[in-house]
Every structure is written in C-alpha cells, then in structure tokens.
Amino acid sequence: MNIYKHELKVNFITMVGWTVTLCGLVAMLMAFYPMLKNDLDTFLKMLDSFPPAIKAVMGIAVDSFKSPLGYYTFAFTYSLLFAAIQAMNLGIGIVSKEEREKTADFVLTKPASRVKILTAKLLTVLTVLIITNIFYTTVSWLFISGLAEDGISVDKFVLINASLVLSQIIFFSIGLVISVAAKKIKAVLPVSLGLVFGFFAISAFAVTSADDKLRYFTPFQYFKTEHILINGSYENAYLIIGTAIVMICISASYLLFKRRDIHSV
C-alpha cells in the first residue's frame, strides 16, 4: 500500500499532463464539428477526393461524418494514438525508471518482495489509466451529447470509449515486458514513441492493404470503430488475442522481474 501511494504521487503530474492533453485534443477536434456540419456537403466532397489510402490512414469515413458519433470515431483515431503513447510510456518507464534513476537499490532492499513491488506498480498504472479515461470519457460525452440533435447510441459510445482503456492496457503490457526483458532502457520516450509509431505504421498498412492478417500485429486494429458503429460489438477474435497478449506479457514480466539482476551504477 505504501508503494502504491508513493507511485501515485510520483506519477501524478504526468497523469494530469496526459489527461489534459487527451481531453484538449478531443475537445478541439469535436469543436470543428459544428462548422463542418454547416458545409458538410462541400466538405465531404473535398474529403472524398482524397486517395482512399490517405482516408483510411487518417480515419476518415465520409459516410459516417454525418453523425456526431461517426465524426467522433475520426477524432478517436487520434485520441487512441496519444493514449497509446501514454500507456507505452508507463509500460516502458514504470520499472526501468527506478534503475535509471538508481532508486532501485533503495526500494528493492526494503522488506517488500519483488512480486509485491510489481503488483503495486501495476495497480498504480491501472489507477492512472482509469482516472485519465474517466476525464476523457466525460469530456468527449459532453461534446457528443451537446452536438447531437437526435439521440445517440449510448451503447456504441461506451463500447468505443472502453476500447481506449482496453487498448492502453495492451500497449502498457507490451511496454512492460520489453522494459524488463531489455538489459537497459536508456530513455523512455524514444523507445516508446518508436514502438507506438511502429504499431501505427503497421496499422496504416493493415487498413490500406487487403490483407486482414496484418491486423493481428497491431493493437491499434483490435477494436475497429467501424465495426462497433455497424454491429454494436467488438470482434471476438481480436478480443481474445488482446486478452492473451496482456496475460502473457504480464506473467512474463513477473517472471523476468523476479529474476532480474539490478546492477550498480
């Protein structure tokens, strides 16, 4: 419990930063919608002239722009990108920063097992992600409900937004296992940005190519908003893969962290 409290304190400022960024981003993108709606037809025509590949990568689905929720899925593409970076930063950093800042010697020689320490860190991350998502969901809901003239599907909105935190958990797990498997992480941001943009690039290939198999290799594609909008559900296959990745990464992290050599300065 003391480790959890300490970790929350340490991660608080960064959490506020990411929460403000994500909320600001979705607020800004959603604020365009009223302007866009007035000139929807000309705008859609212009968008439609974009090459299909660009449209796909940017998350532009012309048909769905007519409804606020549809337009929101476009804004969501970018929210997800930022959220993924937040989660990946946490994954790469939460354990490795203690070694980099040489505080590992301190905490690991206290009467707390490594399992306990890692568990406290995982709970911290979960808390941080949940708090971020509560604010994000509140802000995005305020905009969507404010912009919608007729009712919107709450179910679909919830499914879309829940996919944000679910994707974050997947990104986090991948980051965590990489950080405890790596000999040394010199800096968090380059590694995590590299990974996230790598996954984003795969995602771009996946949507532009006809090859559906590519989707398995990027968490960006596990919860497709188009699918949610049409079917009001997630795709089971990807839900299973996502769960499996999280379970494998987290268990592997425990095993690796338990056996990890903490080198001196």
Next chain:
Amino acid sequence: MANVIEIKNLTKYYGKSKGIENVTFNVEEGEIFGFIGPNGAGKSTTIRTLLALIYPTSGEATIFGMDCIKKAPEIAKRVGYLPSEVFYYDGMKVKDLLNYSASFYKKDCKKRINELAKLLDLDLNRKIDDLSYGNKKKVGIVQGLLHSPDLIILDEPTSGLDPLMQQIFFDLLLEENRRGATVLMSSHILGEVQRLCSRVAIIKDGTIIKLEKISTLQEDSYKRIKIETEGDVPNNYFNIDGVTDYKTEGKIISFIYKGDINMMTSKLSGLTLTNLFIDEPDLEEIFLHYYSNKEA
C-alpha cells in the same frame, strides 16, 4: 558465536565475464567485518548478491540463517543498507523520503529519524535534489539506520563525507555495534577498515585471497614514504626488509614501507632531509606490491 552471514562458494558470472568466484566467508554476530579489495574486485557483486539485488550463478548465502534470495523480504526487515552512491526520487523532501523508507518497517521510526538527523546535522525539510553530495549521503545513512537494524551493510560508506562527518559516522556505527548490530562494510581504503573492523576479508579479481583478524593486519602497517634529500643517498641505504616499489628521481626518493616504524625513523634520521611525506598507500598499491607478488 553464531554467524549472521554465511557465504558458501558464491559465484556470479555476468555472461562469460567473471564477477566473483567461490567466495566463502562468515560474519559473526556482533562483529564489524571489513570487506576490502581494489575497485572492481567483486565487493559490490558480493554485497548485491547478499541483498538479492543480483542472482548468484552458483553457491549460496544465508543471513540470519535464511537463504538470502528466497527469504529476501523477511531478511530485509532486519537489515539496513547504505549503497555507495545514493540517488533518490526527484522532487522529494528529505522528510518524505525518510517517511517512505520508514513505511516499509512495522515500527515507529519517527524518534530515531530525528535523532539521526540531529546527530548528522541534516535538514529534514530540504529537497533532496538541492542537497550536496555529502548531504545526500547523510540521507542514505539515516535511511539505512532508522529502523535500528540487526545487520548493517555498507558499500564504500565514506566516499563523499568530509573527515569530520566521517568521524561522526564511524562513532555512530560503533554505537550501533554496541547496541548489538553486526556490521559488514566494504572499502578500498585500508585505513578506515583498520580503524573500525575486527576482521577482514580481502578480495581480488573476484576471489577471496585472505581472511584475517585486523590485529594481524595492523602489524602490517603500510606507509608510502617520499623524501627529498640534500645530499646523495647510497643506493643500498634503504635495502631493508619491508621496502618495495623503490624509486629515485633526482633527489626525490619514494617507496612503500611495511614494518616497524621506529626502524624507519631511525633510518631517516641518518639523512639530511629537505622534505618528507608519509602517506597511507591506497589498497591498489599495496595489492600491487605485496599480495600480487606473493601470489606469483
């Protein structure tokens, strides 16, 4: 007397490079045990294995009769550790860090924290980031002692402390020792080990080369002597037992001496000196000229 620490054939390889090999020694309850050797000899590797920070390749070590890896959290309750270099969380105040440290132990450490801070002249309300190296080190000392541990493990404890603070720190260690705490300290400075410890283990290139009572070592008092003379000194003037690393450079002569000091002073009084330096050679020098020769 019971052994607090028992180390048996402890070996650690980092990949293919050797860290330590077949390290074996015991530390008895209530003693101050010194662990000395040149930098990179394996002191930290041994200590970090005892603390379960690194995993041994083979061999085993127990503390309080418990396996130091399997029972690490249990052992840690009664161990205080001061690393050679201290770094703590950004933006934290000394007070917050110490309270965080205390929160791991199931006892009230407030009183002890204040006592120690007063003794070491440490301001609890300052931010750790703003502290000088020596003051950070003090935070490390308080952090390691605030729960009145039964075993204190120190890795190169005095680097960065001024001589006055070093004395206060040594007194503190001796007091803890009188209270009943066993102390294991590593160092590459023979002098400080000689002052504090009752027994030492000497490690070199990852293996223990000597395990000695400090009284024996004290007889081996090493001095680095450097003199400047007025006239010429006969070549064989210092050709006596215990002189090594003999070098002349114009009128300057330097060597390491191990043996009776009076013998040396009488020898020196036979010369007309313009200058004289007597220093404690560091361990590397001693190793270079004594232990390595003996081995060979």
